[in-house]
Amino acid sequence: MAGLLHVTERMREHTGGMKQIRVELINTGTEILLGSIVNTNAAWLGNRLFEAGFRVERETVVPDGYAINEAMRESARRADIVIVSGGLGPTSDDVTREALCDVCGVDMHRDEQVAERLKSYFERRGISIAECNFKQAMVPDGAAVLENSNGTAPGLVMPASGSLPMFILLPGPPSELKPMVEQSVMPLLEDLADEDIPHLRVFRLVGIGESDLQELVDDSLHQVEGLEVAYCARIGEVDVRLVGSEVALKQGEARLRILAGAYMLTPAGVSLEKAVVLHLAEQGLKVATAESCTGGLIAKRITDVPGSSGVFEFGWVTYADRAKTKMLGVPEDILKLHGAVSEPVVKAMAKGALDRSGAGVAVAVSGIAGPGGGTPEKPVGTVWLAWAFRGGETRTEMMLYPRDRGSFRQMVSQKALAGLLDARRREQVTE
Amino acid sequence: MAGLLHVTERMREHTGGMKQIRVELINTGTEILLGSIVNTNAAWLGNRLFEAGFRVERETVVPDGYAINEAMRESARRADIVIVSGGLGPTSDDVTREALCDVCGVDMHRDEQVAERLKSYFERRGISIAECNFKQAMVPDGAAVLENSNGTAPGLVMPASGSLPMFILLPGPPSELKPMVEQSVMPLLEDLADEDIPHLRVFRLVGIGESDLQELVDDSLHQVEGLEVAYCARIGEVDVRLVGSEVALKQGEARLRILAGAYMLTPAGVSLEKAVVLHLAEQGLKVATAESCTGGLIAKRITDVPGSSGVFEFGWVTYADRAKTKMLGVPEDILKLHGAVSEPVVKAMAKGALDRSGAGVAVAVSGIAGPGGGTPEKPVGTVWLAWAFRGGETRTEMMLYPRDRGSFRQMVSQKALAGLLDARRREQVTE
Numbered sequence: 042m043a044g045l046l047h048v049t050e051r052m053r054e055h056t057g058g059m060k061q062i063r064v065e066l067i068n069t070g071t072e073i074l075l076g077s078i079v080n081t082n083a084a085w086l087g088n089r090l091f092e093a094g095f096r097v098e099r100e101t102v103v104p105d106g107y108a109i110n111e112a113m114r115e116s117a118r119r120a121d122i123v124i125v126s127g128g129l130g131p132t133s134d135d136v137t138r139e140a141l142c143d144v145c146g147v148d149m150h151r152d153e154q155v156a157e158r159l160k161s162y163f164e165r166r167g168i169s170i171a172e173c174n175f176k177q178a179m180v181p182d183g184a185a186v187l188e189n190s191n192g193t194a195p196g197l198v199m200p201a202s203g204s205l206p207m208f209i210l211l212p213g214p215p216s217e218l219k220p221m222v223e224q225s226v227m228p229l230l231e232d233l234a235d236e237d238i239p240h241l242r243v244f245r246l247v248g249i250g251e252s253d254l255q256e257l258v259d260d261s262l263h264q265v266e267g268l269e270v271a272y273c274a275r276i277g278e279v280d281v282r283l284v285g286s287e288v289a290l291k292q293g294e295a296r297l298r299i300l301a302g303a304y305m306l307t308p309a310g311v312s313l314e315k316a317v318v319l320h321l322a323e324q325g326l327k328v329a330t331a332e333s334c335t336g337g338l339i340a341k342r343i344t345d346v347p348g349s350s351g352v353f354e355f356g357w358v359t360y361a362d363r364a365k366t367k368m369l370g371v372p373e374d375i376l377k378l379h380g381a382v383s384e385p386v387v388k389a390m391a392k393g394a395l396d397r398s399g400a401g402v403a404v405a406v407s408g409i410a411g412p413g414g415g416t417p418e419k420p421v422g423t424v425w426l427a428w429a430f431r432g433g434e435t436r437t438e439m440m441l442y443p444r445d446r447g448s449f450r451q452m453v454s455q456k457a458l459a460g461l462l463d464a465r466r467r468e469q470v471t472e
Numbered sequence: 473m474a475g476l477l478h479v480t481e482r483m484r485e486h487t488g489g490m491k492q493i494r495v496e497l498i499n500t501g502t503e504i505l506l507g508s509i510v511n512t513n514a515a516w517l518g519n520r521l522f523e524a525g526f527r528v529e530r531e532t533v534v535p536d537g538y539a540i541n542e543a544m545r546e547s548a549r550r551a552d553i554v555i556v557s558g559g560l561g562p563t564s565d566d567v568t569r570e571a572l573c574d575v576c577g578v579d580m581h582r583d584e585q586v587a588e589r590l591k592s593y594f595e596r597r598g599i600s601i602a603e604c605n606f607k608q609a610m611v612p613d614g615a616a617v618l619e620n621s622n623g624t625a626p627g628l629v630m631p632a633s634g635s636l637p638m639f640i641l642l643p644g645p646p647s648e649l650k651p652m653v654e655q656s657v658m659p660l661l662e663d664l665a666d667e668d669i670p671h672l673r674v675f676r677l678v679g680i681g682e683s684d685l686q687e688l689v690d691d692s693l694h695q696v697e698g699l700e701v702a703y704c705a706r707i708g709e710v711d712v713r714l715v716g717s718e719v720a721l722k723q724g725e726a727r728l729r730i731l732a733g734a735y736m737l738t739p740a741g742v743s744l745e746k747a748v749v750l751h752l753a754e755q756g757l758k759v760a761t762a763e764s765c766t767g768g769l770i771a772k773r774i775t776d777v778p779g780s781s782g783v784f785e786f787g788w789v790t791y792a793d794r795a796k797t798k799m800l801g802v803p804e805d806i807l808k809l810h811g812a813v814s815e816p817v818v819k820a821m822a823k824g825a826l827d828r829s830g831a832g833v834a835v836a837v838s839g840i841a842g843p844g845g846g847t848p849e850k851p852v853g854t855v856w857l858a859w860a861f862r863g864g865e866t867r868t869e870m871m872l873y874p875r876d877r878g879s880f881r882q883m884v885s886q887k888a889l890a891g892l893l894d895a896r897r898r899e900q901v902t903e
Contacts, residue, residue: 072704072713074528076519077674080511083533088507097505099539102514102531105702112530115546131683132703133690165872171683191875193683216707216879273508282508330768330789336775337761337768340789344767347843347877349791355799356789358761358771364786367828397798412778446778 062233064095065120067112069127069137070213071104082126082215086222092241093227094234095122105134113144113208121206122230127213129194131173137210138197142181145199145208152180155195162193187225192217196225239269240290244281244297246304247313247459251279258300265292276448277455278313306462314342317461321352321402328461329398330356331369331390331405333381334424338454339404355398359390365407369393382407382419384427384437391429403429404457410446424453428460436460493664495526496551498543500558500568501644502535513557513646517653522672524658525665526553536565544575544639552637553661558644560625562604568641569628573612576630576639583611586626593624618656623648627656670700671721675712675728677735678744678890682710689731696723707879708886709744737893745773748892752783752833759892760829761787762800762821764812765839765855769885786829790821796838800824813838813850815858815868822860834860835888841877855884859891867891 066086072078080102087097098120103112105128116123128137142149156178163170177194180186187196189212197210209226211218246254251274258281262270269284270293283293298305306316321328330340330353340356343349357368362381365371371389379385390405408424415421422443429435438460442452497517503509511533518528529551534543536559547554559568573580587609594601608625611617618627620643628641640657642649677685682705693701693714700715701724714724729736737747752759761771761784771787774780788799793812796802802820810816821836839855846852853874860866869891873883 070704071702072711073515074518074531075522075672075713076515076517077711077713078704079515084504084507084510086507087505091506098535099543100505100533104529108530130703130705132686133694134702168681168684171687173686174683191879214705216875220876271503271508332768335772336780336784337763337771337787337789338775340768340791341766341772344769344789344791345878345881347841349767353767354790354792355795356768356791357799358768358775358787358789359785360771360775360781360787361785364829368786368788398795410775410778447776450776 063120064097064122065116066097066100067125068102069109073102074104082218109137109140110143113140117206123206124209126211129212131176147182149179149181151178187221189217191220196221239284240287242283242290243310245306245310247278249304254279261296262293265289268293276451313458315346317458318346318349318352326401327352329394329400329403331394332358334408334410335406335450335453338450339457342454382423384425387425387427388435391427395429401431406453406457410449426457494551495528495553496547497528497531498556499533500540504533505535513649525669540568541571541574544571548637554637555640557642560643562607578613580610580612582609618652620648622651627652670715671718673714673721674741676737676741678709680735685710692727693724696720699724707882744889746777748889749777749780749783757832758783760825760831760834762825762836763789765841766837766881766884769881770888773885813854815856818856818858819866822858826860832862837884837888841880857888
């Protein structure tokens, strides 16, 4: 990271007294233009930079090859900071490094420190290093290296100089780009950000649809001066995004809490699974899962959360009828009489999971994800859910959500997890 | 749709004898640049156009406002067809129509047919029409109208003229854009497409890294005339994308199979979980899963595949030590002696799952996903995997993959699933 200290200094000189720093984003990769992959890096960077006080003013996607040079030259004429993702890897179509040299009129040299890191990266994994990898140790003269903690291609920062903007080159894979931005780029940019940043807060709500939510809160939120409001609906949840001054944001949040607080996840903007883990930990409760149609998705989402081992120990994926009987003790005659997708069966699954795990609460789901398996009586998209509480009642719910397999499974996992929070509300009421 | 007949005629004149028609895409919308929404329109259009014989050569995202005019002017200098999405709605920040007039130097007029359609759209829904909606009936002189069967904003096509390219203006919402492209834009473009369309094939490989793969196959693939080769690495897998004539593609595929066939998923381009389900079904095998650190992800991925109930019935998520003992019969003394992340424990987990499920093969994983839980001896990223085969041996493997929690879990699930395919190869060898 030597050489980075002077980067922000030079940047300040470059932008002079300007209020708003102009940022442009270039994503390279033929696979993006062909639609083989969706450009999630752009959305993530746009959002992350906005949080830090920068607004991306243009985003350009170009194929691998000489188009990168042209795009960099064009962005250089408009922007103060140009962020380029992709094309830093070891293969022959990775040419962003060369493009930077071309645009800035510099040569490159082999950086022995980077070469050593590459060697030890492969050594640690017990793999012999292919020669082409050393291409990644080539550093344009004057550029600083950003260490890649999750891959081989290091990032590069070329300080602003003369009429040229600051260039930041990042690897394309999101699992490498994101940590590099957090660890190296943000500390670099934070000093540069506009002091008078508009603030952004995202609130996540579950258990209410987008249009109902809008009817409930939109008029009131728009009465707050200088507050921008936007909604973003996903399967089984809606995000409300508020942008404005700190004062406007506080007013907006207060209104949202009064009108729709019952649906808001806490802390604000947290994922549903995280809200569930935090809530269970608070209550000293453990949860067990018994899944049929979701096939492990509910357990997977809970264990996505670091520290979830404090609240989750046992999960069953009982995909077949005989698994429900053998693993959870669901009586065969109930399965025969009512079918696997039925209230008595999910009840028995939840109780079986509760007894066998010793957990405080167990959630069970059984449904028809499709595309096959539907009947006129129980069409694709039918699901039964049950939540069994230690020493208490078992709640059940039926839902019909006839969508594609992936959306259905996501929605069922939303419902199952949200039910663990509903429990909280219900308990608070009866206490 | 009157006025469209002459559009393709003029386009032909414009491109003259040119072989490849240059297409650029402009997406407008501040919400895309802020990262509030992911630009799925771009991926969908890129893919759909490529199938029809066109290649998007550049994609530009600009905020609502005057930036649209600039972006259109720039694309006009490079491209034969410029497709613009967004900014055709009724509100004040919808200015793409005006930008088209500015760039083409034309005025606009109210199209009474469009105005009538707007009125009846609202009447059918029993809503009174707000005056601002009639903005959508304004049509730039010389442009043809594309009917919107799923919303109010009609699309627009401005034929190529002089040095200006053909402009196609589409509404932003995917639910309106996609049907309009299918119904109106594709019929218009199909006649223009290069007869000799390049074909695309994607091959997915697991068990080999990007740079090793390139060393193995790149030289050979580049010897095939007219074959474009690109690599795209994700966690635990690499896609090889071949583009070219049918002949070049066949030659490329043959070379790839000879050199790296052992790593290729079949059928070509299929996901790993799908390849596993197909393979197990072919072999008449069922698989059971016993997961610790992946917390259900392996079962989730298998059951993502429609029809997976034929090969998967039982899954255990044994997140706690006592769950491993209680659910799978892992002896307590082994857990105490070796710790949960150890070869003896994953072996016992896999055997326990095999016995309890009656499956033909069971896979077990136990590792430290982090961020907590690491020790100097077993750092975060350590994982043991085991595959137990009915009436056969149990294979085990240790891996160190010190990344963020999500990447680690994804990699472990890759390894676990790929091991089920390795089994196939191994069996084919010993048969």
